[in-house]
Amino acid sequence: MKFTIAILFTLATLAAAAPPFDPAGVKNVGNGNGGQFIGGQCLSDADCGSGCCANPTGICSGPGAQFQAGKTGCGFGGGAAPAAPAPDNAAAPAPAAPAAAGTNAAGGPPFDPAGVPNVGNGQGKQFIGGQCLSNADCASACCAGPSGICSGPGAQLQAGKTGCGFTSGAAPAAPAPDNAAAPAPPFDPAGVPNVGNGQGKQFIGGQCLSAADCASGCCPGPSGICSGIGAQTQAGKTGCGFISKRMVSKRGVIAELF
Structure with a gap:
């Protein structure tokens, strides 16, 4: 009995000696995303940006400070603590x-x-x-x-x-933007003067009717948008080589090609 009381007293003393939690860290408690800063409460090492949830109370600590200010080392909760209440x-x-x-x-x-x-x-x-x-x-x-x-x-x-x-x-x-075919990214409206003239002046993000419009030499499908070569299959793009059925004349008239 005396031994049990002594242990409880020791734990209580250690907890009292540990530093207080920073209340600004409440949102980071128990989600295991490693977003908790040093001084915030934690339920396991996974909560802490430092990777160290220190005993005896569960407070994120720098690994070099895990035994300072009443703390007794990393590993609080053993990684099995439940998620924090919503x-x-x-x-x-x-x-x-x-x-x-x-x-x-x-x-x-x-x-x-x-x-x-x-x-x-x-x-x-x-x-x-x-x-x-x-x-x-x-x-x-x-x-x-x-x-x-x-x-x-x-x-x-x-x-x-x-x-x-x-x-x-x-x-x-x-939903796709009004001026681009899904699921490709939207066109940059500033590039309208460079669409379909084949002069290689269209910048990345501007609409193109063929690779000849683009300064990068790459007009990817499915919508026709100038792209860097290395990004031709990103964000819904399907690779260089798009050629539109539309043709823009020197007078600005758009005709359909069949």
Whole structure:
């Protein structure tokens, strides 16, 4: 009995001696994304940008300071701690169908609402924490199940995620802009004077009717947009060599070629 009391007293003393948590880090607790800064609360090493969640209280620490200020070393929680509770403004767990961006994903962490413009366009611009419909949406190339959230490959099985490779079968791709064929990127409107004249003056991102329009010498399909050679198959483009059925005369008249 005395031994048990002594152990409890020792643990309480260590916890009291450890530094307080920085309240600004609440949003980074328990999501396993490595976004927690030193001084913020953590449930495992995976929460911390430093990779060190120090005992006895669970506070992110620099590895060189893991035994300072009452801390007793990295490894708090053993990597098996549950995800942090959802914030008050998070929606209830979503059904099996893909949740709307910004809501709390079923079985995984909540989506970052700032990522809404990057959902479903396949351009690889979605950041970690944003909703995705496939790996092609994510800059990390990892769209993790069960809900579709961009993740670092090393964190794809943390915080309720079930691994990269999520593919939505319900939500459509983002609508194509009015002046470009889906799913290619939109044309830069500043390039209108360079379309179809074959003078090689069109810059990357401007519309082209053939490779002769582009300064880069590359007019990729499916829509005809000047591209760098190395990017000819990115963002929905299908490679150099696009030739439009439209022909622009010197008078600016557009005719159809058959």
